[in-house]
Each structure stands twice: as C-alpha cells, then as structure tokens.
Amino acid sequence: MASRSIAQVVVLLTIAAGVLALPNLALYYGVHEWTAARTGGVVDARFIAILDTAVESPLGQIAMVPMLAWIARNAPTHLNATFFAVMASFTNMALSASSLGTKYLNQIFTVTRAVTDPRTGTVAPVADYSHLGSLLITVGLISVIVPLAVIFLVQNSPYQTRD
Secondary structure: OOOOOHHHHHHHHHHHHHHHHHHHHHHHHHHHHHHHHHHOOOOOOHHHHHHHHHHHHHHHHHHHHHHHHHHHHHHHHHHHHHHHHHHHHHHHHHHHHHHHHHHHHHHHOOOOOOOOOOOOOOOOOOOOOOHHHHHHHHHHHHHHHHHHHHHHHHOOOOOOOOO
C-alpha cells in the first residue's frame, strides 16, 4: 500500500472484491457439486461459503482505510475538515443508495422462496430462484464497474489524487 498511489490501491481492492464475488456465483451454478466429487466431499458448498466469508469479510474493513486516506489527500488545503466531512457524508449516502439499489434490483430480478405457514402447513409462495444467477452477475458487475468509473472520473477532475 505504501509504494502505490491510493487510487491504485482502491482499484486493486475493487477488483479483489469483484473476484471474491465469484464463489457465490459459482455456488449458484453448482461448482460445489464438481468440487465435492473431486475432493471426496471435503470442498462442498459449506466449505466454499465459509472460506469465501472468511476471506471477504476483512476486505470491507481494509478497503475503508485507503478510501478515507484518499478523501483526506484530495481535500483542498484550506478546506481539509469540511471536505473530509462532506466526502464522508457522500460515503454514507452511497451506502443508502446501495440499499435502494438492492431494493430495485430485487424488483427487477424477482427471487422468491417457499414459506411454510406453521399453523396450516401450506406453502406460499412457491420458490423461484430462476433469476438469482442474473441478479448475482448484475450485482458483481455493478460493484466493480461503478467504483472503477468513479475513480476514473475523480482522477480526471481537479480533485485528482496528489501523490
């Protein structure tokens, strides 16, 4: 991290996050059946999910450090605190927008699960995971393309990283 520009680190972390989204997509398409058959059941769906979570979880926390450093470094000298506060607010707005994006993507790619009423034993509605693959691909692409586009726009603006 110390020998690269902050923009390069953020690009690398974005690509890493995109790569780490692949196991979930692979699980949907059944890679766990292939790996379980080749490893005697050791590398099954549970193994892949646990390993992916163990690797992916710290990345979100680590990614915040260069992003905050990037914000601080890009701040105009006479407006450091204000710029940092505004950009941190934009980060929070991005998290809220992410929630809205999730809502709208779930409306476009409808995924339902079967729910059994414990009193009557009836199942409603019927599970439909047919759009889950498309949803996972779309989310993976958005989570890589949007940050890379923002980095490109910032690096080609007056607020580009000063290394």
